[in-house]
Amino acid sequence: MSDRRSKIRCAVYTRKSHEEGLDQEFNSLDAQRQSCEAYIESQRHEGWNCLSNRYDDGGFSGGTMDRPALGRLIDDIESGQIDCVVVYKVDRLSRSLLDFARLIALFDEHDVSFVSVTQQFNTTTSMGRLTLNILLSFAQFEREIIGERIRDKKLATARQGKYIGGQPKLGLDIVDRRYVVNRKEAELVRRIFEMFLQLQSCRKVAEALDAEGIVTKTYTTKTGKTFGGTPWKRRTLYDLLTDQKYIGKIVHKGVAYDAEHPAIVDVAVFEKVQKVLRANKTYTHKQQVRRFALLRRMLTCGECGSRIMPSWCRNHGREYRYYTCSKKVKTGYGKCTLPTLPAGEIEKLVVDHLRFLFRHPDVIARTYREIQRLAECGPSADVLERLERLKARQEQTQTAIRAILDLGQHDSGFMAEELKRLSGELKPLELEIRQLETDTVDGGPVELEQVTDALQRIDPIWDVLHPEEQRRVLDLL
Structure with missing residues (x-):
């Protein structure tokens, strides 16, 4: 290779699975790069030269190719800017045998060498490829073992009724990875359940809350991003009414376990709400997508500009089809003046015009x-x-x-x-x-x-x- 190139352009790729410690002045990515740069410097007599571009993926798993720095590295390889890729260890590039095979094929296609600082091998020989495949097999095995341990840990945590992840809920704050009842919000939660039993409709409850100026729970993440504080929607309210955390349960993989935090809503009230919701249940979005509608995603509301969506209902054992403004469905029927359109009539009108x-x-x-x-x-x-x-x-x-x-x-x-x-x-x-x-x-x-x-x-x-x-x-x- 030194005969063909007077200078070998080396790109250093680094990766760390978690974001923990990346805010330090000298972190794991810097340590990996320092080792790789030292190795490249030791090969300077062979014409090796370290490129200044950094390809650092902090907080990205090695089990996926969807990594920004790796994407840039591939683009630069395909554009002929790199002659050699240097990593600290093989599993920094990938922990998937399939993805690694694809990357090595890409390197071969563009005549790019691959070097691991801590594991010496040559990718141009069959023995070197065998060594790489064995190392990647163990790396993939390790990733699968880690995944199993995480799943087992999450199941054990759920069985103990402890917090297993997720965002704060209305009435439940997260303090030291535990759910803590927010008494003021808990009163609002109980009131929402009572309102639903009176109005028997998620849409009507959402409209009543919006009319009072009550918005969804506002919370701030560890990274400083703020979420919530938005008007209520039917789906948001439905999620709240069906959340078993409010009766002191933690649900994992469809199984409910007794939680360590106290219940906010009485179990009898919760069950009454579920019974009404089941009685009100209509076709879900996924079911609607599977059902045929001739003009799906082709009509736009002339009143508000929203998309017209198909809908179905049953009455006395007979099914009726309609086209309805999506804004009315999502935010309330008083939000748009367009009436519900019988599907058969509107489809016939469109087809006759086409003819x-x-x-x-x-x-x-x-x-x-x-x-x-x-x-x-x-x-x-x-x-x-x-x-x-x-x-x-x-x-x-x-x-x-x-x-x-x-x-x-x-x-x-x-x-x-x-x-x-x-x-x-x-x-x-x-x-x-x-x-x-x-x-x-x-x-x-x-x-x-x-x-x-x-x-x-x-x-x-x-x-x-x-x-x-x-x-x-x-x-x-």
């Missing part, structure tokens, strides 16, 4: 001109850029699969799971790449008569199209 547009000369002419323009311009830059990104991801995934197969242990439990997951990622990537490549192929000139015929053919077949196909046509338009 008229399919035959309108101006629409046909504009469609033809747009097709001609796209044919002259060719594929857009966005499409070509996306195609390039997909191919890069495809290459990275294929490289990771080859790395696992090269280990010769792909029949083991962990490797088999990783191989299965990567194969699952590869298939949709290949399908999308083929689709984009097909779309970017020039199909030749299109005549005006062809555009007219294509648009007018939509009308007679509209009713026999699958609802998802109808929605796709609307999306395209």
Whole structure:
């Protein structure tokens, strides 16, 4: 390498999993960098030179690639600014065998060496790669053991009824990692439960609290950020009414344990509230997303500018569909004057108008001109850029699969799971790449008569199209 380059540009990468101690004048990241710089200095006769750019990830886990400094390091490698990456230990770069294989493949692709100050090896040899894989296997094993210990510790803490994390609640402050009852706020919590039993509606209770000028709990984090102090919303109130901490319980993994802090709300009152909430229960957002709505995310409220969202209700065993202003749903029905729209009527109105547009000369002419323009311009830059990104991801995934197969242990439990997951990622990537490549192929000139015929053919077949196909046509338009 010294023959090919008069100077080897070395980048030092450092990482620490926790933020604890990073505010010190000389912290763990500085110690790692100092050791790496000393090693680079010892290799100065070989042309090694330490770059001034710092790649420090403080408070980021080695089990993920989503790290800002690592992202900058990869960008600089891809732009040809780095010849060698130096770390204090291998697990500073990654604790995941799969991610490490991807990084080594990236280093090889750009002719970048990799050096660990405390573990001597050469990444260009098969023995060096084997050593790296063994070290990373142990690093990953250590990370999984740490994760198990944290989960076990959290479960043991919950069983003792102690604080297991999270933000302060209305009526409950956090002092020395313990919940302490805030007597003034506790009175408000009990009043909210009583108001709900009277009004039988989260929305009405939220409106009543907002009318009195009562806002959500305000608290400040250790970093000095302030949260809360906002108007009440239906969801915020629902979370409060269903929180078992108010009856002296700590919930972990769906199991409730007796808490060390006293109850604020009587259990009988809490159960009455849950019974009303279950009776009021409608379709959740996730259920609504799974349900089909032709005009989902296509309508905007003409009164307040919010998005129009689909909604459903049941009455006497019959289901009714509507489109409603999202502002009314989230903040109260008095916040917007737009009435609730019957879904069938509004969908028919939109489709009838579209059928008229399919035959309108101006629409046909504009469609033809747009097709001609796209044919002259060719594929857009966005499409070509996306195609390039997909191919890069495809290459990275294929490289990771080859790395696992090269280990010769792909029949083991962990490797088999990783191989299965990567194969699952590869298939949709290949399908999308083929689709984009097909779309970017020039199909030749299109005549005006062809555009007219294509648009007018939509009308007679509209009713026999699958609802998802109808929605796709609307999306395209």
